[in-house]
Amino acid sequence: MAFDSAPAERPVAISRDVYRLQPLRAMRALKRLIADKEDTSQVFEIMRALSGGSIPKGYKRLLSTVEGGRIAYEREEFCERLSDTAWLETFGPGTVGEAYRKFIAPRGLTAEGLAEESRKTADSDIDAAHPFAWYGRRMRDVHDVWHVLTGYGTDGLGEACVVAFSYQQTKSMGFALIAWAGATQYEKIGNGQPYRKAVQEAWRNGKKTAWLPELDYPALFAENLEAARARLGIPRPEVYLSIPEQYRDRPLTGATH
Numbered sequence: 001m002a003f004d005s006a007p008a009e010r011p012v013a014i015s016r017d018v019y020r021l022q023p024l025r026a027m028r029a030l031k032r033l034i035a036d037k038e039d040t041s042q043v044f045e046i047m048r049a050l051s052g053g054s055i056p057k058g059y060k061r062l063l064s065t066v067e068g069g070r071i072a073y074e075r076e077e078f079c080e081r082l083s084d085t086a087w088l089e090t091f092g093p094g095t096v097g098e099a100y101r102k103f104i105a106p107r108g109l110t111a112e113g114l115a116e117e118s119r120k121t122a123d124s125d126i127d128a129a130h131p132f133a134w135y136g137r138r139m140r141d142v143h144d145v146w147h148v149l150t151g152y153g154t155d156g157l158g159e160a161c162v163v164a165f166s167y168q169q170t171k172s173m174g175f176a177l178i179a180w181a182g183a184t185q186y187e188k189i190g191n192g193q194p195y196r197k198a199v200q201e202a203w204r205n206g207k208k209t210a211w212l213p214e215l216d217y218p219a220l221f222a223e224n225l226e227a228a229r230a231r232l233g234i235p236r237p238e239v240y241l242s243i244p245e246q247y248r249d250r251p252l253t254g255a256t257h
Contacts, residue, residue: 019053026050061213079111095221095225115140151236161199163179183200193244194242197239202240209233
């Protein structure tokens with residue numbers, strides 16, 4: 001399959017106003033998400049409202065690295081790679097690619113499905129032909145890959161943890177708000193499980209880990225999963241794994257899926 005590395009077709013001039021923080025908009029979306037935990041579009045509404053300067057800053061940082069500069073120059077749409085089942089089938093036992101394939105298949109997850117949810121935000125420029133929009137798409141598309149790398153599931157607690165981890169990697173306040181809300185909702189259960197500690201651990205783990213946005217993900221998929229985790233310094237999520245599975249799928253279970 002030939003991959004079209006060209007950006008989406010709608011060119012746009014992105015002004016500074018696009019990255020203006022909109023806390024009230026974010027809180028309204030959070031309220032809707034808590035009311036309907038399966039309304040994934042509200043997650044992207046929150047991210048749109050609170051991304052601030054994280055996207056342009058992240059893109060600038062990407063350009064400052066040798067590997068990142070090449071990736072930005074090629075501007076491949078990773079969603080297309082992840083949607084190619086034949087490509088995913090090429091990865092053998094123990095690889096990141098195999099782990100990703102086994103992660104998405106039973107859950108019915110697709111990269112394109114997540115992309116479609118991101119397009120539901122009314123004033124989204126996610127498909128714009130602009131480097132910042134491309135970087136935003138890249139960050140969207142690696143979400144489930146980060147689940148695989150970090151060891152967090154798609155249960156509600158796993159989602160709260162992976163967004164806490166993602167905040168440290170991206171500095172997007174949208175991730176911070178969703179992580180805080182998830183931890184707060186879990187605390188209300190009052191069953192003695194260390195929910196908040198699990199989210200706090202994920203927060204710390206994100207800071208300890210190498211900067212994941214700069215990775216060559218197609219190359220990463222060919223690596224052994226455990227070797228990749230060790231190379232990138234991704235800690236094992238001990239607190240999260242200590243909580244029985246039946247207690248993990250609670251508040252904000254639809255946070256990103």
